[in-house]
Amino acid sequence: MKYVSEYRDAELVRGVIDEIRRTVTHPWTLMEICGGQTHAIVRHGLDQLLPPEIELVHGPGCPVCVTPLELIDKALVIASRPDVIFCSYGDMLRVPGSGRDLFSVKAQGGDVRVVYSPLDAVKIAQENPDKQVVFFAIGFETTAPPNVMSVLQAQRLGLKNYSILVSHVRVPPAINAILSSPSNRVQGFLLAGHVCAVMGYHEYPPLAETFNVPMVVTGFEPFDIVQGILQTVQLLEANKIEVGNAYSRAVTFEGNQAAQKTIQQVFMECDRKWRGIGTIPMSGWCLRPEFEAFNAEKRFDVDAITADESPLCIAGEILQGLKKPHQCPAFGTACAPEHPLGATMVSSEGACAAYYKYGRVLTTEHTEITKI
Amino acid sequence: MSNETINIEGATCAPSLPHGDQIVMGHGAGGRMSHQLIQKAFLPAFKNPALEAGDDAAILRPGPCLQLSISTDSHVVSPLFFPGGDIGRLAVCGTVNDVAMLGAKPLYLTAGFILEEGLAMQTLERVIASMKIAAEEAGVQIVAGDTKVVQKGKADGLYITTAGVGVVQAGININGAQARPGDVVILSGPIGDHGIAVLGARGELGFQSSIQSDVAPLNHLIEAMINASDNVHVLRDPTRGGLATTLNEIASQSDLGIVLYEQSIPVHPEVNAACEMLGFDPLYIANEGKLVAMVAREDAEAVLTTMRQTRYGEGAVIIGEVTAEPRGRVLMKTAIGSQRVVDMLAGEMLPRIC
Numbered sequence: 001m002k003y004v005s006e007y008r009d010a011e012l013v014r015g016v017i018d019e020i021r022r023t024v025t026h027p028w029t030l031m032e033i034c035g036g037q038t039h040a041i042v043r044h045g046l047d048q049l050l051p052p053e054i055e056l057v058h059g060p061g062c063p064v065c066v067t068p069l070e071l072i073d074k075a076l077v078i079a080s081r082p083d084v085i086f087c088s089y090g091d092m093l094r095v096p097g098s099g100r101d102l103f104s105v106k107a108q109g110g111d112v113r114v115v116y117s118p119l120d121a122v123k124i125a126q127e128n129p130d131k132q133v134v135f136f137a138i139g140f141e142t143t144a145p146p147n148v149m150s151v152l153q154a155q156r157l158g159l160k161n162y163s164i165l166v167s168h169v170r171v172p173p174a175i176n177a178i179l180s181s182p183s184n185r186v187q188g189f190l191l192a193g194h195v196c197a198v199m200g201y202h203e204y205p206p207l208a209e210t211f212n213v214p215m216v217v218t219g220f221e222p223f224d225i226v227q228g229i230l231q232t233v234q235l236l237e238a239n240k241i242e243v244g245n246a247y248s249r250a251v252t253f254e255g256n257q258a259a260q261k262t263i264q265q266v267f268m269e270c271d272r273k274w275r276g277i278g279t280i281p282m283s284g285w286c287l288r289p290e291f292e293a294f295n296a297e298k299r300f301d302v303d304a305i306t307a308d309e310s311p312l313c314i315a316g317e318i319l320q321g322l323k324k325p326h327q328c329p330a331f332g333t334a335c336a337p338e339h340p341l342g343a344t345m346v347s348s349e350g351a352c353a354a355y356y357k358y359g360r361v362l363t364t365e366h367t368e369i370t371k372i
Numbered sequence: 373m374s375n376e377t378i379n380i381e382g383a384t385c386a387p388s389l390p391h392g393d394q395i396v397m398g399h400g401a402g403g404r405m406s407h408q409l410i411q412k413a414f415l416p417a418f419k420n421p422a423l424e425a426g427d428d429a430a431i432l433r434p435g436p437c438l439q440l441s442i443s444t445d446s447h448v449v450s451p452l453f454f455p456g457g458d459i460g461r462l463a464v465c466g467t468v469n470d471v472a473m474l475g476a477k478p479l480y481l482t483a484g485f486i487l488e489e490g491l492a493m494q495t496l497e498r499v500i501a502s503m504k505i506a507a508e509e510a511g512v513q514i515v516a517g518d519t520k521v522v523q524k525g526k527a528d529g530l531y532i533t534t535a536g537v538g539v540v541q542a543g544i545n546i547n548g549a550q551a552r553p554g555d556v557v558i559l560s561g562p563i564g565d566h567g568i569a570v571l572g573a574r575g576e577l578g579f580q581s582s583i584q585s586d587v588a589p590l591n592h593l594i595e596a597m598i599n600a601s602d603n604v605h606v607l608r609d610p611t612r613g614g615l616a617t618t619l620n621e622i623a624s625q626s627d628l629g630i631v632l633y634e635q636s637i638p639v640h641p642e643v644n645a646a647c648e649m650l651g652f653d654p655l656y657i658a659n660e661g662k663l664v665a666m667v668a669r670e671d672a673e674a675v676l677t678t679m680r681q682t683r684y685g686e687g688a689v690i691i692g693e694v695t696a697e698p699r700g701r702v703l704m705k706t707a708i709g710s711q712r713v714v715d716m717l718a719g720e721m722l723p724r725i726c
Contacts, residue, residue: 014708045708045712048710093722094719094720103397103720104396106396107394107397116650116723337404356715
């Protein structure tokens, strides 16, 4: 397939891995920030091919995984209302709130619909003037442009029955939080290519300098990922603190400025709770006061809902790269994709789900090929 | 920013949701949730050797010289008509294929119709005409039927349940438990066409596609394969849950491993493109006109040659092999030389956020 198969070429990938092997002289711990990259790494078995000096730890870049429990509880309350059509990206349906998920709400008669784009939800609002249509606006910077566009579109159409439940998070404050943690062991970052396609990478040089950690903008295909790893290792070996770009076919330093402007028009920065991590100051986006009419939390009066998490799951440590999924005592037993304990097992981008799907059964005689 | 804001201990997850108290859509997706439902709800109640074999059809021996293969399948597709097929063709082919996968020659079908009040007569007639054509192609007769009408809103237009019966020649023993180490895994053609064609027909792709469903009766293909070799050990059609789920079932039934070669699994470029865009994996997408076979290595060429001469087997290829270890598991040798596990579909297949 054009623009995909080229970047999955086995010889090209192996060539870059050989180059990594020739370059590396020290053990290095790298974090891929994005869940899409975690998924690709495990799916293609890239970690098996890397020299033993390189350890990849999986970052908090799965938007489904980090959506806080209480926000899911709010979604469940809103979606259960008979006057509501609740629209969501597909993989949010399986994330457990306190005792229920959106599948359960749907099974009990709630009108829960999977949409591919929030603009589809606006269309549903147009077609159902007697219903309240709510879109679950989760995600990183990547999904922010379509999510804010849906608000602007609803405003343009004069729709009074459309609102969004916002749980937007941003990558730079998360990296700041990880690097500020006393238990941090990440020495280099693979930055999320799709986030940077929107935002550029001008936000990262100050972080790299403050914490003395090189970063490389990295794509999602096997070749992109090993290229990102190679560039990061080259910077680490040369003791250079820079922000490189190994995904230049999609990412520029400035990013998509029109999209950034639109985001700024509708969203403002705010504190945000991350599932498994806690509150990170100014790490989220929420609606500006002038768009408050589109805020589902206000419209349905669910502001006051709070929730506590189960103590069993270690998703928090996994999302911070402190532990690997298989180190969780519940992994593959009490916690599996069909009955997830934590969000990292739920989303196809979640580290636990990726491990479960692609690597969980290999026993000791196979450890060489899985490293888990 | 201060370090105190980060909860290093993590400990932040909700309780598990096994969905044991009510049916959710995942129970019908053909993956692990469907299997658990069968294990927990149906098997304990109906326990018998034919059912416990765990194949898509059951083998019955009502007389000393008679072996029957019998199966039933309900069809609830939306929309009723999609590129390459419709619910009528699906209802005939689905059951014909399930019966034939145990090496049987399918002979007779029954058909039960649940019709929604208000369904256009013309729609019903189109579906019936399509069933007639599919039954003629498969060489089966629809010999009994039933019709029920439910109130408007209680069904999605039209549901069809078919049951089928076929005869298995003496000496044929083909089922999911018969795979042997060293067998090759043959796939009859590209995967994922049906699932993506139906998604496209629902307008859920967000783009135009030319993908046609592969829905087809495979009994003539199977007959040719059995005539070509006495060493066809397993046959199964990878329908709901896709190739990955089907191979996991066979690995589990045979208590053997299956190793796949990623590069050899055929997928149409349009199907691949749709999957890339939506975040699906073709290994989990439904097929309605494909089969996988486990065949002794020495007969593989003969079986492949025969398959490629038939209408529904011309894209047949070897995609892997059966191994002694790891028992009950499917592995994939990736194109770039690593190896990973291929798991069963968990619950409902969900599109990815980004």
